[in-house]
Amino acid sequence: MLTTNTQYNKLSITMTSKPMQTSKDNQNLDLETNTSTFTINNLIDAQVDFMQQWLRQQAEPLSMEAWQWFGAQPLNKYISRDNLQHLMSDWLLSQPMTAVMRKDIRDILHTVIYHPVNDNVPLSELVDDTQVETLANYVGSHEQQRNVLIHTLVGNETFADLLTQTLYHAINDFMESTLDKAGGVGKLMKLGRSSFEKATNRNLDEKLQAYLHRNIKDLTRRAEANAQAHLSNEEVARLLVTGWARIKEQPVSHLQTYLHDETDNSSIDHIEASIQQSYNRLRVSPYLHTLAVASIDTWYDNHQADTIATVAASLHIDEQAMTQFSTALLPVVHDALDSPWFVAHIREMLEAFYAQSHIKEGLALNNE
Template sequence: MPTSQDNPSLETHPAPSQRQTADVQPNIQPNTSAGAPLSLESIIESQVGFMQQWLRAQADTLSVQACQWFGEQPLCQYLQADDLKRLINDGLLQQPMSDVMRTDIRDILHTVIYHPINDNVPLSELIDDTQVETLASYIGRHDEQRNALIHTLIGNETFADLLTQTLYHAINDFMENTLDKAGGVGKLMKLGRSSFEKATNKNLDEKLQTYLHRNIKDLTQRAETNAQTHLSNDEVARLLVMGWSRIKNLPISEIQTYLNNEADNNSIEHIEASIQQSYNRLRLSPYLRSLVAASIDTWYSNHQSDTIAAVAASLPIDTSLASPLSTALRPIIQDALDSPWFTAHIREMLQAFYAQPAIKASFAGHGDEPR
């Protein structure tokens, strides 16, 4: 066999990580009788065992060093903007969410919304007072947003319709129930109602609803105009803050009162299905793909010169996580090193190495070619 004395280029120097773990270095010896020549198979098997034990001993150090090396590489060396576009547009957006993923989303939402802890945590835990004050001040300073809010609260048709129906039911209840107790007066009024409908060929209920709707809609429009004219920016902001102060101490579970949890009418399932429908409509649309491409170009132009570690830190993923990650992955790495497929690949690599003509010739030249 050739030695370092025969060929100085074969002399090896252990790496720092090897010297630091010299006490755990494997000592694999070929299983041969004393003085018997080594067979190629025994050399390969000894090397396979040595490599596996060495890698097991060095796994933690190598993984940390690999993370450090990877973090020092520039992003643009391995990733281009077009690669990200293909990943998102042709990969993620090309396929709809699987039924399994959709089920997981619904189950997780249900767990989060109906978790018992929500009974003891107030809404103020989710939204800080300063956030509400900032939003209120923003709306108060912008006339367009302020007027939109006032219109939503006072001047919209839904509010007018709701008020119309409320007044109609109140009047109708008075006519149907109170007048029954009014004796002759009540009968006289009901007779007058019947005579009106016959004379005008119109239903009094419909006429009453039309009258209320027309007049209440006019009243709400006047109220909206007055509110927009007389409510100052500070007053609008103050109303928003006051509204928040009334509900901020309610438990988060109060949200549950606006949701149905029945098996055949589950709000979470409706919400998830609606989001999924919108997602499926948008994910293949040229509109979304254009926005994705523009967003990637913007992000890549900002970070293409950064190292991968700098990009990770911006996410943020701290490099200090490398050691805990290495510890967490240790069982997987150890099992992979001991797996049959890894052993077979090492053996195949070594067999290919010794099968090279130059290696065979080197052994033959020293008269020590393994059998």
Template sequence: MLTINSLIDAQVTFMQQWLRKQAEPLSMEAWQWFGAQPLDKYISSDDLQRLLNDWLLDHPLSEVMRADIRDILHSIIYHPANDNVPLSELIDDTQVETLANYVGSHEQQRNILIHTLVGNDTFADLLTQTLYHAINDFMENTLEKAGGVGKLMKLGRSSFEKATNRNLDEKLQTYLHRNIKDLAHRAEANAQEHLSNEEVSRLLVTGWARIKEQPINHLQTYLRDEPNNSSIDHIEASIQQSYNRLRISPYLHSLVAASVDTWYRNHQSDTIAQVAESLHINEAAMMQLSTTLMPIINDAFESEWLTAHLREMLQAFYSQPNIKDSLSFSNQ
């Protein structure tokens, strides 16, 4: 005689077999249904804000993630492929030309750059000190080797300092600083006058042409890869420090909120499928994903936890008084 327990066992087996056969079409039908739903039916702007804040900004990078970042950076930077691939593989000539023309066409920014490089006081001070040390070193070495003439020159220097009540070194530095600053300002004015937009663009393009055929691994010369002095460790630590500072910054939170609100206003009337399509997730992609996940789905159907839940659900169904009383099954 058929018992409730044997019926439940048969139903559980049937449901598992049926689900295995129907898993692929069911997954696609589920996606079609889900994709047709409007975004604002299930997700609000506040939901997205909480997701970003609770899942991303409220937590520092984990040690596992930091280690992964370091390892991935090391693998990319020191990959053997970098030995034979030129820099031009990363950046196209037209990109450099576009950037050069853009920089060259902004006269105000160009003049600020020239002033920063040539016309600022720091540059003049640095050049003054460099020339002073060179002249002073030359004079000291010359006087030491000049014998009597050197002694005469030293005497003349001493007499000058007594007569003017000023140190010759100080006088020399003042003279150099005054004249070099004037020369730097003249050089800046000449550069701003004669360095045309075309010249700026040409300099950038010419500079790129000189380095573009160098292999990518040339960048490694600017890095250290030593156990206790790794550039990658410093880069990762800097990323971590910047992220930790920014993620608790009210400034970043306000920008994130504004970005989410803007995005949501643009897409709240879209269906979920339309939003997914903007990320290149379409029905073909979902079908490929479904095929890839099918072994996991089949294992889930065969798992003990699903079998137990199916049996528990059916037992609860048959235990209902109206069902139990209307059936003439044996309780064994």
């Protein structure tokens, strides 16, 4: 039974194994029973210690029971389509990469690209021959796209003009150097050239360029036709496979020869800056936002009726993984339970609990 003494804020907890006492017996209660008296502060201290010990012992099973309960809940009970849309639009896509993240990307790229292990690993260990063959056959099978590419590279006007200018300069340089070395004959030929230009009212250089351009355009058309005829599906696939065979045994570090690693000229810095520029441009574009919304809708339609555990399992997060994760977090949980802030909050909660009037009355606490 519970009684109170005359001291402020004390709780007397009386424990007895005797039969119920009469009113006369109650007068001598303190003499006939074993009595333990606690102040509220003592009681709170004891409860805080007990809660810390109990939670420390039960942390792991409690976390697993919590996961089992949470995993059994349907996804759409706690996560809506709008929640995911806001997460994507208002948080992920609204934020640029931080300076810390950008530095981490640069450092990780540098570590991966220039790691010593790259000297001993051939490219064939990264890409299987069957993958190359599959890709080669896929590329080779797109005849229409290949013909468009050949026309773009060989049959366009820019290529013809470039080839014309190249040949013209080569011929002109050859003629000039030859005439200079020919002495009197060279001077005579230059005089003849000048007379020809006056008689025809046309510059010989222009006539030569027009002749080359006219004939080269015809040559490019023939080259385009020959390329399209020669580069069959099988030939394109064969060229790709042959090209891969030439380089597949080279070490991964061979890729470093195409990069610069100087402080003022770092290829990695350029790559990271390009990633940053592309990300900043895309994350604010209506195009990407439209695709993000459509992608979330598709995913949510597929999984809204699934449980949390089913969705987690698609990411290889199962009960075994959660057990390992829980075990790894135990030191953090134990440190948190022993931390001053946790003890202070528990004490504040218990003090507020015992300060309630109905609790005081129920425990017969003396407020004098």
